[in-house]
Structures are given as structure tokens and as C-alpha cells.
Amino acid sequence: MWTLISATPSPYARKVRIALAEKGIPFTLQTEVPWDSTTKTKLYNPLEKLPVLILDDGKTAIYESHYIMEWLETKHPEPALLPPSIEIDDRLFAKKVEVVCDGICDALVLAFFEKQREPEKQSQPWAARQMRKADGGLQALATWVDNAQGANFLIGNQLTLADIAIGSMLGWFTLRFPDHLWQSQHPALKKYWEGLETRKSFAETRPSPQTLKDSIV
Numbered sequence: 001m002w003t004l005i006s007a008t009p010s011p012y013a014r015k016v017r018i019a020l021a022e023k024g025i026p027f028t029l030q031t032e033v034p035w036d037s038t039t040k041t042k043l044y045n046p047l048e049k050l051p052v053l054i055l056d057d058g059k060t061a062i063y064e065s066h067y068i069m070e071w072l073e074t075k076h077p078e079p080a081l082l083p084p085s086i087e088i089d090d091r092l093f094a095k096k097v098e099v100v101c102d103g104i105c106d107a108l109v110l111a112f113f114e115k116q117r118e119p120e121k122q123s124q125p126w127a128a129r130q131m132r133k134a135d136g137g138l139q140a141l142a143t144w145v146d147n148a149q150g151a152n153f154l155i156g157n158q159l160t161l162a163d164i165a166i167g168s169m170l171g172w173f174t175l176r177f178p179d180h181l182w183q184s185q186h187p188a189l190k191k192y193w194e195g196l197e198t199r200k201s202f203a204e205t206r207p208s209p210q211t212l213k214d215s216i217v
């Protein structure tokens, strides 16, 4: 059986967990804290990041969430998360949505760890720059969701990679930055996300905080 190295808050890993659930692929969930010295990520991923999908041989590792999602869609096309029935430009748009969602997460991870530094070592301009990217990304997503006019799914009125990426990012955003006002700033995006969270594969993969044992910045 496959193993997925994951972390309880990870938006990147949640994309993969949702995809595996939607495709009905059984797997063992190996939950780790990738920032702690105890993590096994470096045994499988030279970039020392999770998620990592480890195949049946216990050695072959697929890593980098957007690549894992592409690999899964290629190897296990049914049920499709980029259905061929959706025209190619919309399937490419779904990947662009994933780029924006991953980019928001990347910026917020940098902002989160900037805040872990001793106050005198924190760079406010750097943290502000990351939050500006997150806000810009959120605005793009909000515009796309507004254009979908209340649909349950962003593209083709069916679940796609785009919905999985947005839902995974917003779930983590809300966990890690609970005071951010995105839900009042973007009510349609909030309503769309709440709808996604009722889906079984989302409800079963809700993020939760983790405690970092080692100091890393």
C-alpha cells in the first residue's frame, strides 16, 4: 500500500489527501512535523519537504504537491480531477488556480516563520511583502469565484483540481491566520469555501495545528 508523509496543518498535503480520497486510492497516512529533527522527509525528498507519496516498494517517492497531483491524474485518471470533458483552456486554468493557491501558501509560510524570529530580528517590510502577495492572490481567487456566480465548483460545475487547491489553502489560511479578514472582504469566496468543506473528502482532512519542537529560524 502507498504511504503519504503528511503534516496535520499542511495545505499542500491536504490537496493530495483529498485527491487520493476522491480517487478511492487506499494509503497509509504518516503524519510528521517536517521541521523537527525526527522527520523522515529527507530520506525520500532531497528538498526535505512533505507531502511525499511513497509507492508500494517503500522506496519510490513522488514529491512536490503539484507534481504529485499531476502524477496521480496521469496514473489514475478516473475519477478525473481534470476531466477531459472540460475544454483544455479550462483544465489549464485549473492548474493556474493551483499555482496561485500554492503561491499564497508559500508567501504565508515565509510570513509565519518571520514572526517566529526574535522581535529584533524580524523584518516588517519582508513580512508585509508576503502578506501583500497573499492578499493579491486572494483577490484573484475572489474574482474568479465571483465570476462563477455562486456555483458550487469553480469550473465545469464539477469538482476539479482548482476546488481542491482553493479549499486546502483557505482551510490552512484560516487556521494559521485566524484574525485575517478575508471572509468579510470576500463573502462569495467564503460561501464557496464553506460549500466545499461539506464534501466528505474535505470534511475528513480538515487541518489542525502542530507543535514544533525544534527552533528553526
Ligand SMILES: N[C@@H](CCC(=O)N[C@@H](CS(=O)(=O)O)C(=O)NCC(=O)O)C(=O)O
Pocket (backbone or CB within 6 Å): 007, 009, 010, 011, 012, 013, 034, 035, 047, 048, 049, 050, 051, 063, 064, 065, 066, 102, 109
Ligand atoms: N512546494 C511544496 C511545499 C511543501 C512545504 O512547504 N511543506 C512544508 C510543510 S507544510 O508547510 O506543508 O506543513 C515542509 O515540508 N516544510 C519543511 C521545510 O521546508 O524544510 C509543495 O507544494 O509540496
